[in-house]
Amino acid sequence: MSRTPGTVRAAQRTVRAALAAPFCPRALAALLCALLALPLALVALLLVVAGLVLGAALSWTSPGLWLLALTVRGALAAGDLQRVAARGLLGETGEWAQRLSRRRRTGPGPRGWRQALLTERAGWRAVGLVLLAPLAALPPVAAAVVGYAYGPLLLAHPLLQRWNHITEHRADGSERRVSLEVADVEFDTWPRLLVPVLLGALLVLLAPRLLRWALAPHRALLRASAGPSSAEQRIRTLEETRAQAVDDAAATLRRIERDLHDGTQARLVGLGMHLTLIRELIAAGAEKERLLSVVETASGNATAAVSDLRDLVKGIHPPVLDQGLETALATLVTAGPLPAELRCELPNRPAQAVESIAYFCVAELLANAAKHSAARHVAVDVHGDAHGAGGTLRLTVRDDGRGGAAVGAGSGLTGLLARVRTVDGTLECVSPPGGPTVITVNLPMG
Numbered sequence: 001m002s003r004t005p006g007t008v009r010a011a012q013r014t015v016r017a018a019l020a021a022p023f024c025p026r027a028l029a030a031l032l033c034a035l036l037a038l039p040l041a042l043v044a045l046l047l048v049v050a051g052l053v054l055g056a057a058l059s060w061t062s063p064g065l066w067l068l069a070l071t072v073r074g075a076l077a078a079g080d081l082q083r084v085a086a087r088g089l090l091g092e093t094g095e096w097a098q099r100l101s102r103r104r105r106t107g108p109g110p111r112g113w114r115q116a117l118l119t120e121r122a123g124w125r126a127v128g129l130v131l132l133a134p135l136a137a138l139p140p141v142a143a144a145v146v147g148y149a150y151g152p153l154l155l156a157h158p159l160l161q162r163w164n165h166i167t168e169h170r171a172d173g174s175e176r177r178v179s180l181e182v183a184d185v186e187f188d189t190w191p192r193l194l195v196p197v198l199l200g201a202l203l204v205l206l207a208p209r210l211l212r213w214a215l216a217p218h219r220a221l222l223r224a225s226a227g228p229s230s231a232e233q234r235i236r237t238l239e240e241t242r243a244q245a246v247d248d249a250a251a252t253l254r255r256i257e258r259d260l261h262d263g264t265q266a267r268l269v270g271l272g273m274h275l276t277l278i279r280e281l282i283a284a285g286a287e288k289e290r291l292l293s294v295v296e297t298a299s300g301n302a303t304a305a306v307s308d309l310r311d312l313v314k315g316i317h318p319p320v321l322d323q324g325l326e327t328a329l330a331t332l333v334t335a336g337p338l339p340a341e342l343r344c345e346l347p348n349r350p351a352q353a354v355e356s357i358a359y360f361c362v363a364e365l366l367a368n369a370a371k372h373s374a375a376r377h378v379a380v381d382v383h384g385d386a387h388g389a390g391g392t393l394r395l396t397v398r399d400d401g402r403g404g405a406a407v408g409a410g411s412g413l414t415g416l417l418a419r420v421r422t423v424d425g426t427l428e429c430v431s432p433p434g435g436p437t438v439i440t441v442n443l444p445m446g
Contacts, residue, residue: 373401
């Protein structure tokens with residue numbers, strides 16, 4: 001089978017890239033990080049352990065407390081140095097790699113600085129990092145030695161065996177040179193020389209991947225020591241959901257104002273004008289047919305204004321929700337754009353805010369299925385546990401469309417996620433290409 005020139009060039013580029021990968025700048029930077037991590041970790045370990053032992057022994061005195069504070073500060077600096085190395089040499093861009101410790105004070109003067117170091121959780125997390133860092137730094141060093149030391153040595157074994165060998169003296173006075181022997185099997189003659197050569201080439205080619213795997217514990221330790229705590233993450237989530245709730249409320253107010261101004265207000269103005277016209281026609285003794293025509297027009301405007309107001313109220317809080325979430329969803333599914341099946345099991349009635357969010361989630365997901373997924377059928381499952389206000393409402397919408405939906409892909413799921421998070425809910429989207437799409441929303445019952 002003939003090969004096209006394009007295929008040959010692509011194969012050549014692939015081979016060149018594979019051969020150059022162990023010595024590209026990114027791989028060499030990872031190698032440097034692996035070689036620096038262990039010395040830095042050992043030096044920091046010795047200093048921190050010495051400071052902790054001496055500070056604990058003198059902790060009943062003021063110098064002992066200062067020594068403990070300085071030790072914690074040193075641990076923070078060691079963690080910062082490790083993160084700077086990870087950011088500069090490994091190309092880490094996560095938040096944990098960007099965070100550097102800051103001096104905080106819980107009170108005025110040096111005593112406030114000391115108290116902050118001794119009481120803040122971040123400082124003692126840094127101490128834990130220093131104590132565990134040597135263990136996490138050992139695998140990268142081992143991977144570097146295997147890939148970048150033993151690999152080239154085995155690859156160059158046929159050339160190095162002339163100098164890299166030992167001489168054994170036999171009982172009969174003869175000499176025997178041994179360069180590489182494993183389990184009484186020598187690899188110093190052809191074709192056995194191919195074994196270390198192939199093994200060395202494999203180790204060199206796999207060196208970047210070995211380093212990446214070996215550096216995983218080191219990254220995980222740095223991430224655990226510098227990442228936000230559960231309390232900080234909780235505060236951040238609350239701040240984000242509060243901002244989203246404020247933005248959603250502002251957007252809702254703007255929508256209500258726009259709908260009232262462009263729809264209902266215009267119809268009411270028209271109604272007022274027709275009523276004025278009716279009065280003038282009556283005063284002028286106009287014909288009955290003309291008067292009835294104006295009355296019908298005014299009646300149509302009044303009916304349209306009432307309809308607009310109903311739609312506006314429904315967009316804020318559907319009146320059917322007053323009869324319960326199950327009834328509201330049954331009405332929504334029946335009037336939906338696609339054939340849908342509803343299964344609803346709610347042992348307890350959720351809070352009104354949760355019912356409203358669940359209703360709008362189902363409405364949006366049904367609209368998405370009809371508009372984006374080319375689905376033919378939708379199944380809606382709503383289940384709640386029996387733990388009262390502390391339970392969870394699980395809402396699942398599944399369609400048989402083409403799939404490919406994702407949060408943030410313009411399908412409205414981002415807005416739903418923001419709405420769900422205002423009550424500490426979660427939204428999960430599973431939508432492989434070809435379908436099906438399964439959206440799961442978890443909401444607190446209370």
